[in-house]
Amino acid sequence: MSKQHLGELEELILLLIIMLEPDDAYGLEIRRALKEHAARTITIGAVHGTVNRLEKKGLVKSQLGGATEERGGRRKRLFTITAHGKSVLQQSRDVKVNLWQQIPELALGNLRIT
Amino acid sequence: MKPNGHHSPQQVEKFLSWLCKPEVIEETLGDLEEYYAEIIEKPRWQRTVLYWFQVMHFLRPFALKKIGSYQLSNHPPMLRNYYKTSSRNLLRNPLSSFINIFGLSMAIGVCIFVYGYSQWVSNIDQFHENKHSVYLTTFFADRDGTLQQNGLTPRPLGEMLRADFASIERVCRMEDRNVVMKYEDQVFHEQARFADPEFLEMLTFPLKWGTKRSLSDLNNIIFSEEMSIKYFGNKNPVGQDIRMIFGENSSKVFTISGVAAPFPDTHAIGFDFLIHFDNLKKTESSYNFQDWGKFVDATLIQVSDPTDIAAIEQNMKKYKQLQNEAEQDWAIASFAFEPLATLYQNSGDIRNSISSPYYSSNYKAQIILSILALILLALACSNYINMAIVSVAKRLKEIGLRKAIGASRRMVITQFLAENILVTFFALLLGLFLAVTVIIPWFEQINDFSMEFRLIDHTLWIFLIVVLLFTGAASGLYPALYIARFDVVTIFKGSLQFGRKNFTTKVLLGIQLGLACLLIVCAVMFTKNSTYIANRSWGYQPVGALYTNVPDYSAFERLKNSLMQNPEVISISGSNHHLGQSHATAVVRKPDRQYEVDQLSVDAHYFETMGLNFTAGRSFRERSESDRQAVIANELLIKNLNLENPVGELIEMDSAKYEIIGVVKNFHPYSFSYAMQPTLFTLAPEQDYHFLSMKVEKGSESEAYATLRNSWARFFPETPFQGGYQEDVWGSYFEKIAMHGMFWRAVAFVAILLASLGLFGLVALNVAGRVREFSIRKVLGANWRQITVTIVKQYVLLFTIALGIGAPLSYFITDFFFDAVYTYHAPVNIFSVVISVLILIVVLSAVIFTQIGIVSKANLVEGLRVE
Numbered sequence: 001m002s003k004q005h006l007g008e009l010e011e012l013i014l015l016l017i018i019m020l021e022p023d024d025a026y027g028l029e030i031r032r033a034l035k036e037h038a039a040r041t042i043t044i045g046a047v048h049g050t051v052n053r054l055e056k057k058g059l060v061k062s063q064l065g066g067a068t069e070e071r072g073g074r075r076k077r078l079f080t081i082t083a084h085g086k087s088v089l090q091q092s093r094d095v096k097v098n099l100w101q102q103i104p105e106l107a108l109g110n111l112r113i114t
Numbered sequence: 115m116k117p118n119g120h121h122s123p124q125q126v127e128k129f130l131s132w133l134c135k136p137e138v139i140e141e142t143l144g145d146l147e148e149y150y151a152e153i154i155e156k157p158r159w160q161r162t163v164l165y166w167f168q169v170m171h172f173l174r175p176f177a178l179k180k181i182g183s184y185q186l187s188n189h190p191p192m193l194r195n196y197y198k199t200s201s202r203n204l205l206r207n208p209l210s211s212f213i214n215i216f217g218l219s220m221a222i223g224v225c226i227f228v229y230g231y232s233q234w235v236s237n238i239d240q241f242h243e244n245k246h247s248v249y250l251t252t253f254f255a256d257r258d259g260t261l262q263q264n265g266l267t268p269r270p271l272g273e274m275l276r277a278d279f280a281s282i283e284r285v286c287r288m289e290d291r292n293v294v295m296k297y298e299d300q301v302f303h304e305q306a307r308f309a310d311p312e313f314l315e316m317l318t319f320p321l322k323w324g325t326k327r328s329l330s331d332l333n334n335i336i337f338s339e340e341m342s343i344k345y346f347g348n349k350n351p352v353g354q355d356i357r358m359i360f361g362e363n364s365s366k367v368f369t370i371s372g373v374a375a376p377f378p379d380t381h382a383i384g385f386d387f388l389i390h391f392d393n394l395k396k397t398e399s400s401y402n403f404q405d406w407g408k409f410v411d412a413t414l415i416q417v418s419d420p421t422d423i424a425a426i427e428q429n430m431k432k433y434k435q436l437q438n439e440a441e442q443d444w445a446i447a448s449f450a451f452e453p454l455a456t457l458y459q460n461s462g463d464i465r466n467s468i469s470s471p472y473y474s475s476n477y478k479a480q481i482i483l484s485i486l487a488l489i490l491l492a493l494a495c496s497n498y499i500n501m502a503i504v505s506v507a508k509r510l511k512e513i514g515l516r517k518a519i520g521a522s523r524r525m526v527i528t529q530f531l532a533e534n535i536l537v538t539f540f541a542l543l544l545g546l547f548l549a550v551t552v553i554i555p556w557f558e559q560i561n562d563f564s565m566e567f568r569l570i571d572h573t574l575w576i577f578l579i580v581v582l583l584f585t586g587a588a589s590g591l592y593p594a595l596y597i598a599r600f601d602v603v604t605i606f607k608g609s610l611q612f613g614r615k616n617f618t619t620k621v622l623l624g625i626q627l628g629l630a631c632l633l634i635v636c637a638v639m640f641t642k643n644s645t646y647i648a649n650r651s652w653g654y655q656p657v658g659a660l661y662t663n664v665p666d667y668s669a670f671e672r673l674k675n676s677l678m679q680n681p682e683v684i685s686i687s688g689s690n691h692h693l694g695q696s697h698a699t700a701v702v703r704k705p706d707r708q709y710e711v712d713q714l715s716v717d718a719h720y721f722e723t724m725g726l727n728f729t730a731g732r733s734f735r736e737r738s739e740s741d742r743q744a745v746i747a748n749e750l751l752i753k754n755l756n757l758e759n760p761v762g763e764l765i766e767m768d769s770a771k772y773e774i775i776g777v778v779k780n781f782h783p784y785s786f787s788y789a790m791q792p793t794l795f796t797l798a799p800e801q802d803y804h805f806l807s808m809k810v811e812k813g814s815e816s817e818a819y820a821t822l823r824n825s826w827a828r829f830f831p832e833t834p835f836q837g838g839y840q841e842d843v844w845g846s847y848f849e850k851i852a853m854h855g856m857f858w859r860a861v862a863f864v865a866i867l868l869a870s871l872g873l874f875g876l877v878a879l880n881v882a883g884r885v886r887e888f889s890i891r892k893v894l895g896a897n898w899r900q901i902t903v904t905i906v907k908q909y910v911l912l913f914t915i916a917l918g919i920g921a922p923l924s925y926f927i928t929d930f931f932f933d934a935v936y937t938y939h940a941p942v943n944i945f946s947v948v949i950s951v952l953i954l955i956v957v958l959s960a961v962i963f964t965q966i967g968i969v970s971k972a973n974l975v976e977g978l979r980v981e
Contacts, residue, residue, distance in 0.1 A: 027142075028149055045174055049177075
């Protein structure tokens with residue numbers, strides 16, 4: 001499992017899963033948060049596809065729960081990040097921070113790291 | 115909040131659970147429903163679109179069911195086992211196999227024949243390379259309140275189109291004239307086509323000899339292959355001279371510059387002789403090419419890009435004005451262009467089209483035949499389904515065993531479908547054989563044409579494969595599903611109830627009976643109709659009437675004087691037009707509207723000669739000047755004009771007033787496939803006489819005919835005789851009607867055969883399954899009457915319902931069908947439906963009673979013995 005790449009959407013969704021309340025981290029809510037925080041609109045199907053992939057990679061785990069009236073009494077699939085997921089996320093961040101730091105400030109022009 | 119009712123969540127649920135893995139369904143549907151609540155404020159259509167957009171986006175690999183779960187058992191030994199059980203099963207029940215295969219092959223044979231016929235029909239005129247860029251110019255004109263399309267074109271239009279539109283590449287005007295051809299001592303009446311030299315470049319008839327360009331020379335003539343053989347045998351006639359006689363004083367010698375290759379059998383447009391259009395000046399010195407008031411028979415145009423045609427049609431308005439100023443009686447509503455590729459289909463609706471309307475009736479026939487083939491196929495498939503369901507009893511153990519050792523439901527279905535495809539395949543082979551050796555030759559023979567059906571045709575094989583799969587699926591799917599449904603435990607417990615009380619079997623048999631009833635009613639009606647048509651009154655007396663063309667008045671006089679000496683001649687009359695041969699068209703004006711009428715110019719004796727009956731008024735008086743302004747109308751015209759006391763009324767025609775002096779009964783100038791037209795007679799000026807007609811004593815027609823021919827030969831040795839018995843004018847029409855009757859009787863026979871085969875199979879299987887029951891009944895003292903009642907009882911209700919629905923339905927469908935096909939036909943009445951139902955009942959009873967006979971003779975001991 002050493003070569004564990006994270007796609008950009010996967011990374012965003014993984015972060016959102018950590019951010020959201022444990023009983024809110026399900027498909028439609030993730031889509032809403034994605035729209036709000038990252039200004040990206042994708043279909044519910046795409047969210048489900050991505051979390052499904054994440055689960056297969058062992059980065060998140062899920063359980064069913066939280067049925068509500070407006071869902072017609074159907075349960076949600078609620079996601080939580082696994083320890084492995086956290087470490088992959090950390091790695092990804094480290095790689096990027098590392099890269100940012102190696103870039104001379106001049107080359108960035110008016111882009112600045114604050 | 116629940117999604118609003120119009121897309122029921124159940125629908126989505128069904129859709130997704132059909133496609134998606136069961137474990138993802140719940141969360142998906144939950145999210146979707148929540149989403150729907152979010153967008154509930156949007157307009158309804160937007161909501162629907164958004165919602166389905168989201169639903170569709172769930173169809174991703176992670177959510178979809180694995181295709182692999184459809185795994186077939188494709189191991190060769192298993193397949194071999196399937197084949198073995200299938201073929202053993204077919205051989206073990208030879209009777210039901212025969213009924214299945216034979217029934218299916220009949221239906222498939224008819225399908226193949228219909229396919230061949232459709233191919234033949236849709237090949238008409240398709241050999242022209244420019245068929246998609248050549249158009250016939252037509253116009254629409256208001257005639258008595260309906261828009262009628264007409265294939266004629268104002269004379270100057272062709273030239274103007276050529277000059278005014280850059281997108282029109284070629285223009286060809288055409289006119290057909292009757293001429294006499296003289297080559298050495300042979301003289302024939304012929305029809306010559308005057309055409310612009312582009313004719314052969316637009317309609318790409320290949321030439322056998324000579325060149326297409328030669329038509330641009332005014333002195334050249336191009337022959338069709340048929341005519342070349344008629345005049346010159348198999349010799350190449352190019353370079354020979356031939357004289358064409360246009361009229362009494364005008365003729366011209368042409369040099370043959372080309373001969374067309376044989377026309378394909380499927381052509382609606384052809385020609386006998388082609389000469390340059392400008393030769394029309396020769397036939398008629400006053401011929402004016404610029405006269406908007408006159409028409410040419412056809413104008414074809416060819417455009418560089420077919421999409422331009424709409425733009426050209428848009429710009430035709432100015433010609434419409436020019437035309438309507440010149441000829442106010444015949445106001446044109448609009449011009450339109452008919453593509454050559456589909457002209458043969460539409461020519462039935464176009465008056466005076468150069469493409470013979472005969473072919474558009476073929477197009478109709480093709481549709482009717484296709485429906486017929488489908489009906490027969492449905493009959494045969496129902497047979498198969500019924501037999502399969504009932505005979506499943508014998509294979510229950512096999513199915514149970516297969517399931518017990520691990521066959522899934524899907525595998526059983528596959529097995530039975532494959533078996534069915536095998537049966538269909540045999541049926542297909544037999545059907546192909548039947549089509550090629552029986553059905554197609556028979557149809558060609560009664561219609562007297564050649565369909566040019568060839569086996570080496572890749573589309574035919576594609577068609578056959580489609581038929582195989584379609585028939586296989588249509589007939590096999592239900593039985594396969596039905597068979598595979600049984601539960602292993604119930605099978606082996608032996609407590610299964612099936613077949614005998616199967617509802618589908620009954621419905622299918624009912625539908626079969628209904629369809630058979632429809633086809634029999636059709637057959638009875640077509641047969642009745644051919645007698646009806648044969649006995650229908652023409653409205654005049656063709657019996658004893660003879661006619662001939664005459665070149666002019668002096669010829670008429672000479673012929674008349676010579677014929678008058680025969681005592682058997684009752685009357686002789688001269689006319690410009692003649693019943694069944696020709697008429698003119700005139701417009702009768704009323705202040706509020708105008709009526710298009712057929713006009714015949716005749717002499718005073720014409721009514722007596724042709725046996726037209728007066729209902730009011732009188733005939734013309736001989737040599738009466740005042741009668742030049744008089745007309746005699748038929749009843750239909752009087753009815754249309756709404757005249758109470760027609761005699762003495764004035765009508766306006768050609769801007770002159772005419773007085774109605776008489777009314778004749780309605781009559782059919784042409785065959786019964788043409789609707790009767792409002793008609794009026796005027797007194798013909800003597801110089802216009804083109805026909806001589808005479809009435810002779812009954813029984814002396816053939817002598818009179820001989821006398822007529824002899825006198826003709828004596829007076830006009832140069833001109834071939836063109837006349838005959840009035841009765842023969844539409845002789846071929848009766849043959850066609852009789853042929854329809856013959857065809858439908860054959861169809862009905864096949865339908866009865868299929869339905870009774872199906873019933874026979876069902877009854878036989880039913881009886882075979884109840885042998886023990888009947889034996890016990892007999893032991894307990896039942897006589898054959900009681901057994902008959904037990905067997906018949908189960909079918910009586912079914913027959914009653916099937917025929918109760920089928921018979922009235924057949925009545926209405928046949929009525930509708932006849933109205934669509936024939937202008938005049940025998941009235942569809944209850945009587946023919948009753949006859950058909952009786953025929954059906956007799957056949958069905960015969961089928962059932964043969965089985966009862968077998969039961970009542972069967973040995974009791976055989977039936978009761980248990981192995």
